[in-house]
Amino acid sequence: MHINTFDHYQTRNSLIHRLDPRVKVVVTVLLILSNVILPDGAWLAFALTWGMLLFCSLFARISPRFLITRSFVALPFAFAAVTAIFTIPGQAVFEFNISSWHLTASDAGLIRFFSILIRGWISVQMAILLTASTPFPDLVHALRHLRIPDIIVATISFMYRYLFVLSDETVRLLRAREARSASLTGKRKRGGSIRWRARVAGSMAGQLFLRSYERSERIYNAMLARGYRGTLMTLNPHEMQPKDWALGVIALVMLVIIQIVGRNYSG
Amino acid sequence: MPIVHDTHLQDKLASCIEHPNGCLLAVENLSFSYPDGHAALHNVSLHIEAGEKVALVGPNGAGKSTLMLHLNGIFLGDGQIQIAGMQMDKASLPLIRAKVGMVFQNPDDQLFSPTVFEDVAFGPLHMGLPEAEVHARVERALEQVGMQIYAQRLSHHLSMGEKKRIAIATVLAMNPEILVLDEPSAGLDPRARRSLIELLRQMPMTMLASTHDMRLVQELLPRTVIMDQGHIVADGPTDELLTDQALLEAHGLEQP
Amino acid sequence: MLPTLPLLRPDALHIPDGFLNLTVAIIFWILTVIFIGVAVRKTRGQFGERQIPLMGVMAAFIFAAQMINFPVAGGTSGHLLGGALAAIVLGPWAGMLVMTTVVGVQALIFQDGGLVVMGANIFNMGLLTALIGYGLYRGVQGRSRKARLTIAGVAAWLSVVAGALLTAFQLWLSGTSALRVVFPAMLGVHVIIGVGEALITVAALAFIWQTRPDLLTEEEPKGGRGWIFGGVLISLAVVLISPLASAFPDGLERVAMNVGFIGTGLDAPFEILPDYTLPFLGETGMSTILAGIVGMVVVAGLALGVMWLLRRPAQAES
Ligand SMILES: Nc1ncnc2c1ncn2[C@@H]1O[C@H](COP(=O)(O)OP(=O)(O)OP(=O)(O)O)[C@@H](O)[C@H]1O
Ligand SMILES: [Mg+2]
Numbered sequence: 001m002h003i004n005t006f007d008h009y010q011t012r013n014s015l016i017h018r019l020d021p022r023v024k025v026v027v028t029v030l031l032i033l034s035n036v037i038l039p040d041g042a043w044l045a046f047a048l049t050w051g052m053l054l055f056c057s058l059f060a061r062i063s064p065r066f067l068i069t070r071s072f073v074a075l076p077f078a079f080a081a082v083t084a085i086f087t088i089p090g091q092a093v094f095e096f097n098i099s100s101w102h103l104t105a106s107d108a109g110l111i112r113f114f115s116i117l118i119r120g121w122i123s124v125q126m127a128i129l130l131t132a133s134t135p136f137p138d139l140v141h142a143l144r145h146l147r148i149p150d151i152i153v154a155t156i157s158f159m160y161r162y163l164f165v166l167s168d169e170t171v172r173l174l175r176a177r178e179a180r181s182a183s184l185t186g187k188r189k190r191g192g193s194i195r196w197r198a199r200v201a202g203s204m205a206g207q208l209f210l211r212s213y214e215r216s217e218r219i220y221n222a223m224l225a226r227g228y229r230g231t232l233m234t235l236n237p238h239e240m241q242p243k244d245w246a247l248g249v250i251a252l253v254m255l256v257i258i259q260i261v262g263r264n265y266s267g
Numbered sequence: 268m269p270i271v272h273d274t275h276l277q278d279k280l281a282s283c284i285e286h287p288n289g290c291l292l293a294v295e296n297l298s299f300s301y302p303d304g305h306a307a308l309h310n311v312s313l314h315i316e317a318g319e320k321v322a323l324v325g326p327n328g329a330g331k332s333t334l335m336l337h338l339n340g341i342f343l344g345d346g347q348i349q350i351a352g353m354q355m356d357k358a359s360l361p362l363i364r365a366k367v368g369m370v371f372q373n374p375d376d377q378l379f380s381p382t383v384f385e386d387v388a389f390g391p392l393h394m395g396l397p398e399a400e401v402h403a404r405v406e407r408a409l410e411q412v413g414m415q416i417y418a419q420r421l422s423h424h425l426s427m428g429e430k431k432r433i434a435i436a437t438v439l440a441m442n443p444e445i446l447v448l449d450e451p452s453a454g455l456d457p458r459a460r461r462s463l464i465e466l467l468r469q470m471p472m473t474m475l476a477s478t479h480d481m482r483l484v485q486e487l488l489p490r491t492v493i494m495d496q497g498h499i500v501a502d503g504p505t506d507e508l509l510t511d512q513a514l515l516e517a518h519g520l521e522q523p
Numbered sequence: 524m525l526p527t528l529p530l531l532r533p534d535a536l537h538i539p540d541g542f543l544n545l546t547v548a549i550i551f552w553i554l555t556v557i558f559i560g561v562a563v564r565k566t567r568g569q570f571g572e573r574q575i576p577l578m579g580v581m582a583a584f585i586f587a588a589q590m591i592n593f594p595v596a597g598g599t600s601g602h603l604l605g606g607a608l609a610a611i612v613l614g615p616w617a618g619m620l621v622m623t624t625v626v627g628v629q630a631l632i633f634q635d636g637g638l639v640v641m642g643a644n645i646f647n648m649g650l651l652t653a654l655i656g657y658g659l660y661r662g663v664q665g666r667s668r669k670a671r672l673t674i675a676g677v678a679a680w681l682s683v684v685a686g687a688l689l690t691a692f693q694l695w696l697s698g699t700s701a702l703r704v705v706f707p708a709m710l711g712v713h714v715i716i717g718v719g720e721a722l723i724t725v726a727a728l729a730f731i732w733q734t735r736p737d738l739l740t741e742e743e744p745k746g747g748r749g750w751i752f753g754g755v756l757i758s759l760a761v762v763l764i765s766p767l768a769s770a771f772p773d774g775l776e777r778v779a780m781n782v783g784f785i786g787t788g789l790d791a792p793f794e795i796l797p798d799y800t801l802p803f804l805g806e807t808g809m810s811t812i813l814a815g816i817v818g819m820v821v822v823a824g825l826a827l828g829v830m831w832l833l834r835r836p837a838q839a840e841s
Contacts, residue, residue, distance in 0.1 A: 008632075032540045032639045036548070073634050074539035080694050081542065083701040116699055119541030120637075127540070127634045137381040137421070139631060149563045151575065155624045158579020159586065161381050163628070164423040166580075166587035174591065194593075198601060198719065201593040202726020205603060208591070209612065209727060210734055212584035218376040219576040221341045225369040226437065227361060227393035230572035235388060235398060379576065 008070065010132045016060035017133050020244040021142035027251040028130045032123040034255045038262040040108075040115040045262030050122050052254055053129065060133045067125045067132075074124040081116040085109040136160055141238055154232050158219075166212060173204050291317040291445055291473050292338065292350055292367075299333060299344030307333040308344060309497040315445070315473060322484040322505065323477040325494035326519035331477035332372065334494070335447050338475075339367040351444060365394055368443030368472075372450045374430035383409075383425075383433050384418040390441040408440035409433075412466060428459030432466065445473040452480045481523035485509060493518055536604070536648050536690055537629065540637030544697040551693070552642030558650050559623055565616040569745075578617060582624040585609055591723070601719020604686070606652025607660075607679040608724045612731065612738060614745025615657035622649030647689045651757070652682035657746055658754010664744045668732060672725050678754070679724035680717040685761045687713035688768075706768050 011017075016024075031049065038045050057064050090108030097103070131139075140160070144153045177200060220228075292315040299308040307330045315321055323331050336342045338350070340360045348355040350363045371377045380386040387408050391401040409415045412432040417425070425433065431451065438446065451467065452460045460480075467474070467487055476488060484491060484505055491508045493501040495518045501508055508514065509522060570577050585605040592602040605625070610618030626645045629635040636644040659678035663670045691709040694700040732739055 029638055032637065033545070035541060036543075036545050036639055070634070077539050077542060080700050080705060083704045084699060087701040087704075088698075112698070116541055120539045121541070123540030123637060123639075124634050127630070127638055131632060131634070135382075135419075135421075136632060137385065140381065149559070151563055151566070151578070152559070152620065152624060152627075154575045155578045155582055155620065156628055157381055158379060158576055159582035159624050159628055160632075161379055161422060162580050162583035163586055165375050166583045167590065170587040170590050194601075195722070197593040198722030199726045201591050201601070202723040203730045204591050205588045205608070205723055206727035206730025206734070208588055209584055209608075209731060212580050212587075213577075213735075213738070215376060216573070216577040216580040218371065218373070219379050219580065220573045221336065222369075222371050222377045222379060223389075223576060224341050224572075225339050225364060225367075225371075226390035226441065227364050228389075228572070229361070229393070232575055233392045234385075235392065235401065 008128070008132050009135050010062055010066075012061045012133070014060045014133070015243075015247075016056060019247060020238050020240055021134050021138040022145050022238065022240070023244045023248045023251075024130055024134055025139065025142045025146065027248060028126050030252070030255055031126050034258055035119045035123050038115075038119070038259070041111040042115075042262035042265070044265045045258050046115075046118050046122065048258050048261060050125075052258075053122060053125055057129055060129065062129065062132050067128050070128045071121055071125045074120050077120065078117055081113050084112040084116065088112050138238070141236065144234065145236070145238065150232065162212075162215070165215075166208065169211065170204075170208060173208065177204065290314045290349070291319075292475070293348070294334075294337070295347040295349075297334070297337060297344050297346030297348065299337065299342060301333075307497050308337075311346070311494075311497070311499055313492060313499060313502075315475060317444070317473055319490055320474040320488045321476070322488035322491045323475060323494060324479070324481070324484060324491060324520060325500075328496075329494040329518075330497040331494055332449055333497075335369065335449055335475070335477060338445075338447055339364045339369050341369075361394070365390075365441050366444045368438030368441055368446045370434050370438055370446065370448045370451065372453060374427070374434040377434040377437060378422040378425075378430060381421060382418075383414070383420050383422060386422060386433065387418075387437050387440050390437055394441060404440045404442075408436040411439050412436045426459070427454050428456070428463065431455065431459070431463060435466070443472060445475065446470060448474070448476040448478075450478055451476055452478060452483050481509065481521060485523045493520070495519075536644070536686055537626075537636035538640045538644055538647075538690060538693070539634075540639050542637075542697065542699050543640045543643055543693055544699075545639075547693050547697045548640050548643060551640075551646045555623075555642040555645045555650065558619060558646075562616040562619045562623075566614075566620060569614065569617055578613075578621055578624070581609065581613060581617075582621045582628070585621060585625045586628070588727075593719070593723075601716070601722065603723045603727075604648060604652060604683055604720055606649055606686070607656025607675070607682045607720070608727060610653035610657035611660050611675055611678075611724075611728065615653055615661075615750055616746070618653040618657065619650050622653060625649070643690075643693050647686040647693075651685050651689060654750070655682040655685055655754050655757055655761075658750045658752075659758060661744060661746055661748070661754065662751040672728055672732075675728055676721040676725040678758075680721040681758050681761060683717035683720045684710065684713050684765070685757065687716075688761060688765060702768070706765075710765055 031053075035046075035049060038049075053067075054064050057067055085105045086103045086109060088106055088109035090106035093105045093107050093110060095102065095104040134142075137157075137160075140153060140157045143156065144150070292313070294311060294313040297308055297311040298306070300306045311330075311334060313334075323334070325331055333342065337344055337348060340348075340355055340363060343355075351366050353359040353363060353366075355363060378386045380389060384405060387405045388401050391404045396404070405418070406415070409418060412435050414429065414432050414436060417429065417433065422430070422433070435446075435448075435451075448467075452463055455463060460483075464483055464487060467476075474488070476483075478484060489505055491501075491503065491505040492499055493508065493514070500518060501514060512522065515522060566574065566578075568574075585608075588603050588605055588608075590602075592600040594600050606618065606622050609621050612618075613621060623645050626636060626649050627641060630638055630641050630644070656675075656678045659681070660671065660675050663674045687709040688706070691700070691702070691705045694705050695702040728739065
């Protein structure tokens with residue numbers, strides 16, 4: 001099994017896919033930013049934002065279903081916002097008792113809760129759309145163009161390459177452990193005491209660290225062999241085209257409209 | 268350790284001493300110990316002329332990879348190394364690295380960029396070539412290994428056989444004069460191995476390949492050098508060495 | 524799908540977009556950028572020309588190591604966040620950069636954590652953990668193996684607890700969660716999760732020590748003595764604030780509101796409903812008691828440790 005099923009890039013031939021990755025990164029971040037600063041209860045503006053997102057995803061020929069299913073990664077965090085329902089002052093909507101505590105849900109609290117949820121949910125879909133429509137190496141180029149320090153961009157690029165190699169290695173280690181501890185079932189508690197289990201896990205981490213460390217030495221040798229002398233040189237395959245500028249500006253205008261709507265029609 | 272077939276070696280040395288620049292690669296009395304004190308090479312001398320195709324065989328831990336890492340200056344041992352008439356030193360290192368195309372055993376170590384294109388472009392880029400030339404070289408190198416359509420693929424999506432080919436392309440893009448391959452056929456299934464052998468057969472340049480694959484040696488590499496415990500113990504025509512049962516057995520090797 | 528997939532997220536520290544307000548997000552972006560800026564400068568040349576492949580592979584290592592888990596009890600499992608480990612083996616600044624990359628890539632590829640809130644996520648999981656992890660460990664540099672491993676474990680535990688507490692604070696400052704709920708909840712969970720972190724970190728270090736002692740016992744420490752000060756200070760803050768904040772959240776909220784700290788970024792500053800009570804989360808809460816006890820023990824341990832350090836200050840250096 002290959003761990004690269006993690007990579008959610010979807011190859012399509014669409015305008016969105018061909019858009020300069022810089023534009024995509026900047027527009028995505030601005031869209032999320034716009035979400036964050038929309039007031040609570042700006043339902044119309046949230047709906048507009050989501051509509052724009054759906055439009056982009058259809059345009060990129062990435063099914064909204066994919067976005068929505070993947071977007072549940074952020075769901076567990078919703079619990080963090082539940083308390084808002086009961087702690088923000090406002091008109092009581094409903095109250096109930098759980099054993100000895102008495103909870104009152106306020107209207108403002110409910111609005112805050114659902115606003116947070118929707119913001120999070122739309123934002124994560126935007127990030128998913130970005131990843132699904134941009135090959136990661138292009139994202140790395142975008143970061144370089146956007147003046148992220150070279151060392152970080154280079155680290156990200158190497159990390160991306162070896163993420164899959166090392167994750168595969170980890171899965172193999174985990175499986176080997178599984179195979180060994182399986183023989184213990186029935187005899188005593190599976191895998192021994194917690195301390196012992198932790199030690200096994202820790203040794204695996206240590207082993208993985210050493211293998212990775214040594215691998216980095218071999219990679220360094222391979223780089224030297226091909227003329228590396230301490231500075232990483234790269235080609236910049238992306239040029240901003242008129243259509244990239246145009247689409248970037250259109251997205252900005254949309255954002256301004258969404259903000260105006262959000263500030264005037266929030267409930 | 269007895270040096271078998273040393274007449275051939277002596278001839279070789281003589282011819283190289285007569286024409287110091289006649290040898291593409293000359294290693295003289297090279298010794299090397301790892302930082303932990305383990306002595307991996309003892310007085311190794313090896314001479315290869317332009318156009319020769321040489322196998323480097325020997326048991327695990329014989330020092331084959333260690334020797335290869337000296338050939339483009341990744342390790343600097345005691346002794347002399349000359350490549351295409353250039354003495355190995357700090358100043359000549361960039362040139363030597365362009366002349367010696369080093370293909371490492373594990374393509375996952377060699378292919379360190381996210382995409383195939385970026386990996387093949389790495390060598391030419393770091394040789395300081397202009398952008399257009401880099402593109403041209405990448406295209407040509409990928410064509411040479413039959414992988415033109417793979418340029419935009421992600422390295423981690425490739426099969427082992429594909430990775431090996433791309434690894435070879437990454438050094439071909441540097442226009443090397445000698446191709447140094449560490450265990451080129453390790454980890455390949457029969458079909459991928461076969462197609463790799465065909466690929467290497469078409470390569471015109473000088474070649475030094477370390478391997479445990481004796482059939483590959485027999486098919487591809489007319490000259491064989493045997494190493495054991497950091498020494499070169501035999502050097503001669505492949506046909507002769509591979510029929511010397513006693514010699515092969517003494518160094519943990521098998522007839523193909 | 525891989526069975527390990529859910530374990531890629533070390534429990535609720537990856538804040539998604541939308542859960543922090545803009546002010547909090549920007550404050551932590553600024554802090555994070557300052558740290559990263561210094562780290563970029565400080566690590567230049569630390570590993571020579573090897574720096575790029577080493578840090579890249581190390582970032583991939585941390586990512587992969589976060590998949591390693593071990594069953595604890597009742598379906599929960601212990602695993603690694605890795606900030607303290609990275610800082611101890613690579614040095615504080617390099618550790619911070621590596622963790623920054625890990626958090627960034629997790630957000631970019633896997634949507635584990637948001638983009639606008641990434642500054643906060645990097646700070647909580649990458650910078651704070653590295654600071655505490657290295658700071659405490661640096662204090663025992665040059666001491667016995669046992670002392671170092673013990674402190675590394677304490678540091679790893681504290682780093683997770685601190686990251687969780689800061690996350691809780693950010694959620695509270697953003698008006699997303701009520702402090703009196705989120706604080707003890709995060710504390711309670713991570714006091715336990717931190718034990719997994721500590722155990723794995725110590726075992727990993729012990730393994731490295733056995734196999735490649737040269738990587739851990741270098742002459743020249745990877746960071747200056749200043750780290751000890753920073754690490755101990757932050758640790759003390761954590762262990763002093765947690766029991767207090769858990770026991771008297773109302774007080775903290777009131778203080779924060781009085782100094783105008785909270786509410787700046789809120790659309791509607793919220794007040795505590797007078798009739799709103801969660802009696803079990805008061806001073807009698809299980810998690811609070813647990814945190815309090817552990818906190819006291821750690822404070823005592825740290826105080827002893829600091830005294831011990833002050834008694835023989837120069838020995839570690841020479
Ligand atoms: N980094 C290292 N540090 C210390 N010793 C090493 C190191 N790398 C290799 N050695 C030792 O040097 C000797 C030669 O190793 P080398 O890798 O060159 O052998 P090899 O002939 O390539 O073997 P194989 O067929 O297994 O690839 C071995 O004994 C090995 O244990
Ligand atoms: Mg070898």
